[in-house]
Amino acid sequence: MPAHTEHQPIRIALLGCGVVGTQVARILLHERRSLARRVGAELTLVGIAVRDTTVPRDPAIPTDLLTADATQLVENADIVIEVMGGIDPAQSLIEHALASGASVVTANKALLAQQGPALYERASHENVDLAYEAAVAGAIPIIRPIRESLAGDNITRVLGIVNGTTNYVLDQMTRHGLTLDTAVADAQRLGYAEADPTADVEGHDAAAKAAILASLAFHTRVHLDDVACEGITKVTAEDVAWATRSGHVIKLLAICERTTHGVSARVHPALVPTTHPLASVSDAFNAVFVEAENAGPLMFYGQGAGGAPTASAVMGDVVTAARNRVLGARGAGESVAADLPISAPGDALTRYQIRLSVLDQQGVLASIAKEFAARDVSIEAVTQDLRHDKDGYAVLVIATHTSREADLADTVSALTSLDVVDEVMSVLRIEGS
Amino acid sequence: MPAHTEHQPIRIALLGCGVVGTQVARILLHERRSLARRVGAELTLVGIAVRDTTVPRDPAIPTDLLTADATQLVENADIVIEVMGGIDPAQSLIEHALASGASVVTANKALLAQQGPALYERASHENVDLAYEAAVAGAIPIIRPIRESLAGDNITRVLGIVNGTTNYVLDQMTRHGLTLDTAVADAQRLGYAEADPTADVEGHDAAAKAAILASLAFHTRVHLDDVACEGITKVTAEDVAWATRSGHVIKLLAICERTTHGVSARVHPALVPTTHPLASVSDAFNAVFVEAENAGPLMFYGQGAGGAPTASAVMGDVVTAARNRVLGARGAGESVAADLPISAPGDALTRYQIRLSVLDQQGVLASIAKEFAARDVSIEAVTQDLRHDKDGYAVLVIATHTSREADLADTVSALTSLDVVDEVMSVLRIEGS
Structure with a gap:
């Protein structure tokens, strides 16, 4: 990767301008000076790719930045931020960006859970950064700590509350004795759950994050299909009441473990003792509990969704990728060097x-x-x-x-x-x- | 910094062989293969500097690695790990290491709270890494998340439980109604407090960490002398009882804030509402609560001391510094670019x-x-x-x-x-x- 001089601006392309994209654009535009100071070069937002440039946007978004030609935008950028979501065209645009020598920052959990290892390999081959802190647990720094801070340790287990919607629903059931349906309806009314809550309540969203976390924690390729997944749809008010009576709370957990049989990743509702740090994670908050051989138990807590929190995680990656370009370096890539077997769910x-x-x-x-x-x-x-x-x-x-x-x-x-x-x-x- | 080829081993010098040093040596020796896989080069422990080579050591430490000549060791290393503590000779050895082009990993909070900015500048000048994850909150990844994950956000406040001894003492007072003296005596008996507990109970240890955190969070030089410090020695059983009755727990907090007057850092016992995530941090655990403009509230929780947990943090830094040498890069340096004024304690x-x-x-x-x-x-x-x-x-x-x-x-x-x-x-x- 060529080293940037102190004054050559770094060209940023933004793909997507929804809730997260709008906040990313706002930060890039409003924090120009402090970002430039931290990076050692200007970060210039050169364009925002959207499907329809005529749709009204947040007043903070200059309309002349909008373009429908994502491919052309990607080809003229040093860093591509992908916050459009979904597999297509996100995947082909990211591949095109990497092939063009751009660093990529993405929040796309669905894509990474399915194509992560191939994309990490591609980035490594092109000698550019592929960063995705925002794909798991929103604002919470969890990817970097696992990848770098714990790089000299061996992680044995990850227990994550990585879906805010279901945590809100279960928390309301616990606190107010609501039924699942009532709690989901409340969550929808408050904007915590979507009109079609399937991806959340069936655990699919958490399963994608489990695949990403397990791959990273155990240096092994774990695909979405490897994750045993059960949502919260069968959890009853009676279950919740019994949990309370037996000193537990019910949480939807993403569980990644390294056992003698290999690596396992699963998502299901679980009884967590009220004394466990995860038990006090309330409302729509997320938390990831990590156990490592030397570090012991660690927990990372914060907001798992929302425009500004997710944009914070995206921008952390953008600043790091930009600093790396200024220094002519790249960050540590993913490693699947351990390549452990995936254990059977029954084990x-x-x-x-x-x-x-x-x-x-x-x-x-x-x-x-x-x-x-x-x-x-x-x-x-x-x-x-x-x-x-x-x-x-x-x-x-x-x-x-x-x-x-x-x-x-x-x-x-x-x-x-x-x-x-x-x-x-x-x-x-x-x-x- | 010269790029290492894939097979050239990275020479590691270890300064100090106490509780932490012994664990670092154990990991370097026992995890050679997995570390080499993660780094892309062998990590070779070339020597351990100790004051007295004749003192009996843990059987895991090969005696032929021990040397009393720290200077010579430093001059022949790519990465120097300093876990001896104290200002002298740690400071001169670290300066010597940086001047020799070695990357430095240190757990020395006292030194960083006093000489941090000068050392960061020196490392930046020499184009090598100076990493110190283990200096604050032991195993908890907090330095890297603040420096990198939150690099695109603005931190407004840091509230840290960063001293395990005092947290254990206050927790025992809260749970069992003990007096301070009894709780301190218990902590000493269990090895949580030293024979002379002054540095902990007077808040000096927490103050050093507050200076490091405030410097980092606000891109500003904050010296130990800038930290207003009050320990837990005046906290009575009655205070604790009243805290409980008013819905609070008493915690010794390191508080770093950015206000309109500038940056402030202070350490004192505080009433924390029982609903706050910090309130449930019990025993000798540490936790750092961070508020940022976009990310909102974040919390990082784990073990703040102990040989293996601290060694985990040291080794995360060692692996990152080693990867950087393999890639011919260096990590992001500290920035004091904001250089905010230190606000008066009264403000x-x-x-x-x-x-x-x-x-x-x-x-x-x-x-x-x-x-x-x-x-x-x-x-x-x-x-x-x-x-x-x-x-x-x-x-x-x-x-x-x-x-x-x-x-x-x-x-x-x-x-x-x-x-x-x-x-x-x-x-x-x-x-x-």
Whole structure:
């Protein structure tokens, strides 16, 4: 990469002018002087690619910067900021930018979860920066700390609350005893959830971030398809109430682990002990809890979405990429050097809390316990819920010790066919204890 | 800086072999292969400088690496790791290393709080890296996020729990109602506090970190002498009990702020609302809460001390410095480009909670309120503590709105000379609300 002289401006192309793009443009235009001081060169916004240049924009956006010709814009830039989202045409524009020798800053989690390793390799080959702090957990610095600060350590586990919408929904259910539907409707009314909340409540958004985090944390290619994903749609008000009574809160977690079987990444609702730092992450906030061999537990907390917070993360990457161009350098690239195998979802180790409606008669617990023992699943505690209102039945809440996911699932499946079991009311994993 | 070829090993000199140095050496020796893969070159520990080579060491340390000749070691290294602490000879060895073209990684907060800006300038002049993630908040990545991730944002405030010993002491007082002396004695017994706990309980350790954080966050030279510092020695069990009753916990905070008067840095015990993310930081953990214009609130949490956690932070810096040498680059240097004035301590804006023993008679509140009004300090709430056991007297707890520190101090001073005031029992600042 050619070194910039102190005074040669760095040309910035912005692809996309939605909520995030507008804020990025505002910062680039309004903070010109302090940015130039920090970089050692002017950052010049040379154009903003939009689909339709006639759509009215925020008054902070000069209309003469708008263009529909993204390709031409990319070819005449030193740094390309991609905040349009989606796979196409974002992917081809990023590839074109890298091939043209531009550094790329992107917030595109969907693209990175599917094409990340190929793009990182391309950037490395072209000797330019590809940075994506904004793609995971919005404003929270998490990509750089994992990639650089923990580069001399070995990460063993990442537990992330990486979707603000579902955290808001679960938090409202916990605080106010709402049902899922009511809490989602509230979130929609307040702008925390979209009209179609599928990507959030089904866990797809969190799964994309899990794939990115797992790849980075374990120096291994983890694809979106490798992430076992379960959303929050089955979480009931009763589950939440039981969580509270057993000293937990329910959080949708992105879990990335390195085990003896390799690397696993999964997304599902989980019971988190109220004493765990993740338990106090409320409203639409995000947090990523990282465990490393030497550092021990670390947590990174902040706003996971929104125009200005996401733009802050984008601009951190832009300044770093720009400094690197001024210094004639590039930052550390991604490494998939460890290239660990992806472990089968059934090999994940976790704990279950199972709520069962059972016949209220002698010997029931013994026949249930037999099913656990037959599959090497050890029971930690059994509690009887006295508030069950179905005559002749009792509710048992069974917490297990850590076991293989597949053995736990088998046990639950066996319980459903027992005569003494009326209904398996809920199965939740317990994490972070 | 000359570029290293893929196979030329990077020579590492380690200065100091105490708790942290031993762990750094262990990681360098035991993780050779994965470190080499991440860096793209071997990291070779060429020697460990110690005062006395005959002192018995951890069995993980090969005795043939030990040397008493630190100068000679420094001259033959690409990266120098300084974990000996103290000003002398650390300062001259670091200066010598920089002048010899070596990158330096240090955990020396005392040195940086006093000589940081001169050393950063020297490193920049020599075009080598000077990294110090381990100097503030141990394992927690905080230096790099502030310097790089937030480089495109404007930080307005940093609130840090950056001393684990005092956090442990205050947490024990809060949880178990201990006196300060008992809690300190407990901390000493458990190894959380040193035999002479002065540097911790008087706030000196936190003040050094405040100077480093403020310099970095505000691109300004902030010296240790610029930090107003008050330790926890005056915090009583009664203060802690009152904090709990008013919905707060007492934390020793390092506070760095950018105001209209410039930059301020101060360390003192403060009442933090229990709903604030810092309130749940318990035991000897550290956390740094950062507010930035676009990112909003962020928090970084983890272990602030200890051999392995501190070594993790050191090694993150070592890997980054080594990658930079492989790539023929250097990381972003410190910038004091903003060069803001240091504001007078009296100009700091804060809130006070004042506990007073007063005559239990009519008109007392009016004469007290007059003193506040005369100094433009607005009262937010007055509570009477009914548990006062001194006949004829009442305890008033007064919380103020945000005011100038100097006006608040003047008000307290005026109260002490009022006839109706028996005693000013405690004055605590309220932060984070």
